[in-house]
Amino acid sequence: MWILPLIISYLLGSIPFGFILTYLIRRIDIRDYGSGNIGATNVARILGKKLGIYVFLLDFLKGSLSIWIFKLFPFPSGSSYLFLLCGLAAVCGHNWPIFLGFRGGKGVATSLGVMSSLSFVYTYLWLVLTIAVVSWLISFFIFRYVSLASLLAGSIFFIFSLILPVSRDIKILSLLLLLLLIFRHKNNIVNLIHGKELGWRKPVNTN
Numbered sequence: 001m002w003i004l005p006l007i008i009s010y011l012l013g014s015i016p017f018g019f020i021l022t023y024l025i026r027r028i029d030i031r032d033y034g035s036g037n038i039g040a041t042n043v044a045r046i047l048g049k050k051l052g053i054y055v056f057l058l059d060f061l062k063g064s065l066s067i068w069i070f071k072l073f074p075f076p077s078g079s080s081y082l083f084l085l086c087g088l089a090a091v092c093g094h095n096w097p098i099f100l101g102f103r104g105g106k107g108v109a110t111s112l113g114v115m116s117s118l119s120f121v122y123t124y125l126w127l128v129l130t131i132a133v134v135s136w137l138i139s140f141f142i143f144r145y146v147s148l149a150s151l152l153a154g155s156i157f158f159i160f161s162l163i164l165p166v167s168r169d170i171k172i173l174s175l176l177l178l179l180l181l182i183f184r185h186k187n188n189i190v191n192l193i194h195g196k197e198l199g200w201r202k203p204v205n206t207n
Contacts, residue, residue, distance in 0.1 A: 002082055009066040009086040013093025013110055016100050017058040018043045021051060031103065035198060039105035041146045045198070056109045059094060063113025066090030067121075083121075084173045087114035091177060095184055106184040108150045111177050115157075118173075124164045128174075132157035144200045147188035154181040 018038035022030040026047060034042045040059060044052020070083045094110040096102040112133075119126040136153035140146060154177065161174040182189070191197035 005069050005072070005082065005086050006089045008069050009089040010093040011098070012062050012066055012069070013090030014097035014099050014104070015062060015093075016097050016104065017062075018055045018105065019100060021055055021058075022047060025051065031100075037105055038100070038103075040109055045200070059105070059109035060113035060116070062094070063087065063090050063110035064117045065113075067114060067117035081169060084118070084169055087118065088173065088176060090114060091180060095180065106150070107177070107180055108154075111154075111181070114177075115174075118170065122167050122170050124166045125161075125170055128157060128160045128164055128166060131160050140200075145192065145197055146200065147185055147197060148192055151181065151185055151189070154178045 016038050018030055018040065022028055022043055030038055030043055030046065033046045035045075036042070040052045040056035043055045066086050066089065067083070070086045091107045091110050091114060093104075095104045095107045097104040112129075115125065115129050119129050132153045135156045136149045139149035139152045143149065158171075158174045158178045161171050188197055
């Protein structure tokens with residue numbers, strides 16, 4: 001029975017809101033524009049901040065809801081690792097959605113949703129999360145690269161999860177999410193090094 005909430009969490013994470021909204025509203029395949037990513041950043045860059053915010057919130061929500069799926073199943077109290085794996089499964093679903101041939105996003109908003117829900121359960125996690133979000137904002141407004149801000153925020157989240165007295169389970173999950181973040185941003189890292197990364201810019205014409 002333990003596999004069922006993981007499957008549900010993965011399928012929830014696999015819902016490609018960026019693809020769905022852009023197709024329904026503008027009749028385009030967002031994967032054909034910009035970075036080719038279905039996440040909020042590419043949607044905002046191509047079709048404007050408003051639609052990007054909607055995608056971000058929906059991707060955040062599916063990460064958040066994946067944590068509470070665990071509560072629907074009568075697992076014993078010692079099954080906390082399954083609780084966390086539901087969140088990890090949702091992020092993997094977003095990154096490699098079965099509905100789009102495993103071509104998905106980079107998991108930033110979904111990971112944030114996962115950690116936001118977990119902050120109601122794990123002591124001091126809210127503080128680590130706040131530090132990471134603030135670092136993202138500062139990094140973005142200084143460098144104007146979403147990818148760089150996300151990588152720095154993910155790294156800072158992991159570092160402070162080690163420094164502050166949060167659960168060992170959270171430390172492990174934060175490491176796994178950071179590794180996923182780095183892996184999904186490998187092309188961005190190369191572009192940043194060579195000065196070819198897409199910065200923030202106004203929406204482009206898709207007509």
